[in-house]
Amino acid sequence: xxxxxxxxxxxxxxxxxxxxxxxxxxxxxxxxxxxxxxxxxxxxxxxxxxxxxxxxxxxxxxxxxxxxxxxxxxxxxxxxxxxxxxxxxxxxxxxxxxxxxxxxxxxxxxxxxxxxxxxxxxxxxxxxxxxxxxxxxxxxxxxxxxxxxxxxxxxxxxxxxxxxxxxxxxxxxx
Amino acid sequence: xxxxxxxxxxxxxxxxxxxxxxxxxxxxxxxxxxxxxxxxxxxxxxxxxxxxxxxxxxxxxxxxxxxxxxxxxxxxxxxxxxxxxxxxxxxxxxxxxxxxxxxxxxxxxxxxxxxxxxxxxxxxxxxxxxxxxxxxxxxxxxxxxxxxxxxxxxxxxxxxxxxxxxxxxxxxxxxxxxxxxxxxxxxxxxxxxxxxxxxxxxxxxxxxxxxxxxxxxxxxxxxxxxxxxxxxxxxxxxxxxxxxxxxxxxxxxxxxxxxxxxxxxxxxxxxxxxxxxxxxxxxxxxxxxxxxxxxxxxxxxxxxxxxxxxxxxxxxxxxxxxxxxxxxxxxxxxxxxxxxxxxxxxxxxxxxxxxxxxxxxxxxxxxxxxxxxxxxxxxxxxxxxxxxxxxxxxxxxxxxxxxxxxxxxxxxxxxxxxxxxxxxxxxxxxxxxxxxxxxxxxxxxxxxxxxxxxxxxxxxxxxxxxxxxxxxxxxxxxxxxxxxxxxxxxxxxxxxxxxxxxxxxxxxxxxxxxxxxxxxxxxxxxxxxxxxxxxxxxxxxxxxxxxxxxxxxxxxxxxxxxxxxxxxxxxxxxxxxxxxxxxxxxx
Numbered sequence: 001x002x003x004x005x006x007x008x009x010x011x012x013x014x015x016x017x018x019x020x021x022x023x024x025x026x027x028x029x030x031x032x033x034x035x036x037x038x039x040x041x042x043x044x045x046x047x048x049x050x051x052x053x054x055x056x057x058x059x060x061x062x063x064x065x066x067x068x069x070x071x072x073x074x075x076x077x078x079x080x081x082x083x084x085x086x087x088x089x090x091x092x093x094x095x096x097x098x099x100x101x102x103x104x105x106x107x108x109x110x111x112x113x114x115x116x117x118x119x120x121x122x123x124x125x126x127x128x129x130x131x132x133x134x135x136x137x138x139x140x141x142x143x144x145x146x147x148x149x150x151x152x153x154x155x156x157x158x159x160x161x162x163x164x165x166x167x168x169x170x171x172x173x174x
Numbered sequence: 175x176x177x178x179x180x181x182x183x184x185x186x187x188x189x190x191x192x193x194x195x196x197x198x199x200x201x202x203x204x205x206x207x208x209x210x211x212x213x214x215x216x217x218x219x220x221x222x223x224x225x226x227x228x229x230x231x232x233x234x235x236x237x238x239x240x241x242x243x244x245x246x247x248x249x250x251x252x253x254x255x256x257x258x259x260x261x262x263x264x265x266x267x268x269x270x271x272x273x274x275x276x277x278x279x280x281x282x283x284x285x286x287x288x289x290x291x292x293x294x295x296x297x298x299x300x301x302x303x304x305x306x307x308x309x310x311x312x313x314x315x316x317x318x319x320x321x322x323x324x325x326x327x328x329x330x331x332x333x334x335x336x337x338x339x340x341x342x343x344x345x346x347x348x349x350x351x352x353x354x355x356x357x358x359x360x361x362x363x364x365x366x367x368x369x370x371x372x373x374x375x376x377x378x379x380x381x382x383x384x385x386x387x388x389x390x391x392x393x394x395x396x397x398x399x400x401x402x403x404x405x406x407x408x409x410x411x412x413x414x415x416x417x418x419x420x421x422x423x424x425x426x427x428x429x430x431x432x433x434x435x436x437x438x439x440x441x442x443x444x445x446x447x448x449x450x451x452x453x454x455x456x457x458x459x460x461x462x463x464x465x466x467x468x469x470x471x472x473x474x475x476x477x478x479x480x481x482x483x484x485x486x487x488x489x490x491x492x493x494x495x496x497x498x499x500x501x502x503x504x505x506x507x508x509x510x511x512x513x514x515x516x517x518x519x520x521x522x523x524x525x526x527x528x529x530x531x532x533x534x535x536x537x538x539x540x541x542x543x544x545x546x547x548x549x550x551x552x553x554x555x556x557x558x559x560x561x562x563x564x565x566x567x568x569x570x571x572x573x574x575x576x577x578x579x580x581x582x583x584x585x586x587x588x589x590x591x592x593x594x595x596x597x598x599x600x601x602x603x604x605x606x607x608x609x610x611x612x613x614x615x616x617x618x619x620x621x622x623x624x625x626x627x628x629x630x631x632x633x634x635x636x637x638x639x640x641x642x643x644x645x646x647x648x649x650x651x652x653x654x655x656x657x658x659x660x661x662x663x664x665x666x667x668x669x670x671x672x673x674x675x676x677x678x679x680x681x682x683x684x685x686x687x688x689x690x691x692x693x694x695x696x697x698x699x700x701x702x703x704x705x706x707x708x709x710x711x712x713x714x715x716x717x718x719x720x721x722x723x724x725x726x727x728x729x730x731x732x733x734x735x736x737x738x739x740x741x742x743x744x745x746x747x748x749x750x751x752x753x754x755x756x757x758x759x760x761x
Contacts, residue, residue, distance in 0.1 A: 065353045074344045
């Protein structure tokens with residue numbers, strides 16, 4: 001995917017992204033079962049699923065808008081609200097739960113000063129819960145975007161979040 | 175064929191048959207709240223559970239195929255208790271104030287609770303969140319009453335291919351409705367009301383206009399006329415305990431008069447008028463195409479059904495020129511009643527109130543369209559469904575069964591048999607053929623062979639081809655022409671025929687009715703409707719047609735009179751102003 005530059009930063013405008021989504025949808029138009037993969041792609045592009053994108057998906061895949069919205073609302077992975085740059089997901093599957101997932105979650109809430117489903121004011125972090133990432137041997141597990149962090153201890157949460165805060169600060173300096 | 179044993183009764187069924195269908199074949203009743211005849215079973219309500227010998231758990235009979243030598247029990251203690259439990263759980267979250275519910279005494283959940291002997295509800299828990307959606311002209315949705323059976327989802331998506339309704343969210347918080355649980359006017363909905371017709375409870379109903387109609391009747395300054403659509407007479411009786419398919423035309427007329435309407439007329443009259451206009455329009459289009467070699471939109475589609483019109487405006491805006499410009503019979507009636515008739519009786523248009531009794535919910539949308547004001551004011555003021563009329567008759571305290579037969583008033587009350595059959599799929603086409611044939615050939619069609627068999631019945635897409643011979647001189651361009659017609663009902667079948675047309679299949683005239691079987695099972699008809707009830711109502715309609723002396727629209731003396739006194743001829747300037755309309759593309 002080519003990155004389009006605007007105003008000197010690395011972000012591309014939502015309008016540009018919608019155009020890119022159009023191109024992607026062309027490839028999926030005649031594929032059965034395309035809805036969920038397309039929603040995943042769109043969510044990765046925008047960081048969330050804006051209504052304009054969902055409308056486009058509905059029209060291009062020839063699926064009623066109510067059905068598209070129904071699928072988006074069913075899976076907790078999809079979000080129609082803008083999310084932070086880093087999505088922190090805490091596993092509360094059985095293994096992680098019994099090994100202290102809940103305490104990890106509480107520590108994150110305290111550290112980020114947000115509740116589950118919310119995003120920090122600076123739009124850097126969003127917090128969510130998950131049900132088993134398939135890494136029970138490493139419990140308790142959290143994921144920050146695609147990074148898996150194993151055997152997380154509540155006392156180490158601040159340190160862990162700092163890694164991402166620093167990354168963000170470095171990006172800004174550049 | 176395989177053999178299954180249901181309650182020790184041997185039943186032979188084809189392989190792949192579900193347990194539910196096998197039981198129905200054996201005459202054994204299994205209750206269900208989510209099953210929709212002929213469509214993919216949802217297994218959503220779990221009321222249809224049965225016990226299968228050797229199976230660990232109870233199975234949902236609607237979506238479990240019967241297997242050879244399967245031993246099924248529908249009436250064991252375990253089954254009874256499970257069913258009761260399921261219904262109790264549904265009742266525990268259902269907003270169940272039956273006394274004030276639209277479906278009181280007509281509710282499948284209420285009936286099931288009684289059948290299962292539920293006296294108390296053992297579960298006390300959270301109720302479904304209640305939101306009332308009155309955003310559209312025709313339908314009211316009440317999420318608090320919804321039991322999430324998804325029948326409406328099946329009908330809206332699979333039967334109508336519209337897709338307004340879908341489950342939103344998940345778990346206890348699931349709601350059935352438009353995208354993001356918003357109001358119905360936020361998505362495409364054609365207002366056909368098939369969701370209201372199939373809803374087992376009071377979660378989707380027509381918007382109630384009864385009070386407005388009472389107010390008009392009670393206002394001494396208003397002259398209130400009523401028109402009744404052809405499909406009402408074959409279904410209204412069901413509101414009063416008559417068997418489906420009982421014709422109650424005469425009692426209906428008496429009831430309307432006793433309700434206080436100043437004149438009782440027939441939408442059938444304007445159905446005949448529609449045939450005169452729409453038939454002539456078709457012949458003109460054919461003439462333009464065949465003689466003048468002009469580019470003209472063919473095939474011509476019928477325009478009686480407002481849900482079909484809205485569907486085309488949303489999904490096939492490139493085909494709008496193909497739709498007959500004729501208003502529907504309901505709207506033709508409104509504009510004629512407030513002009514021709516008002517003048518005859520010396521009333522001012524503002525003192526006239528036109529009420530329609532329709533089998534349809536989309537008619538409540540149609541009368542509010544901005545185009546429908548050709549009399550100077552809104553042509554049709556209020557639209558009531560068959561069910562609403564039934565309720566008005568009850569409110570008036572009439573004993574419907576003992577009413578004497580009455581006759582429609584004149585001059586908008588006489589109709590031919592051709593108008594009657596507008597009520598069912600294939601009827602408008604047959605009516606048009608009866609008149610067009612006689613116009614083109616000048617010969618009389620014999621009464622005993624009037625039905626056009628290939629376009630009768632409940633097949634979704636019906637086609638026929640009629641060779642035109644023996645034409646009069648002015649229609650000689652049609653000599654030898656093979657007239658190709660198609661008849662479809664349900665909007666998913668409308669899609670099929672439109673796609674066929676776009677792929678080059680040639681037709682001249684296509685009839686579309688949105689509801690399965692046509693208006694006889696419209697969104698406003700008495701519930702519950704399945705194919706056996708549809709067929710009974712259709713039989714009643716054909717009987718009404720066959721019992722009439724005049725069975726062709728152009729022979730109706732009151733039609734001849736209105737052309738002579740008022741309209742001139744079909745497609746005249748006045749006709750165009752009052753009886754024809756335009757369509758607008760919608761997103």
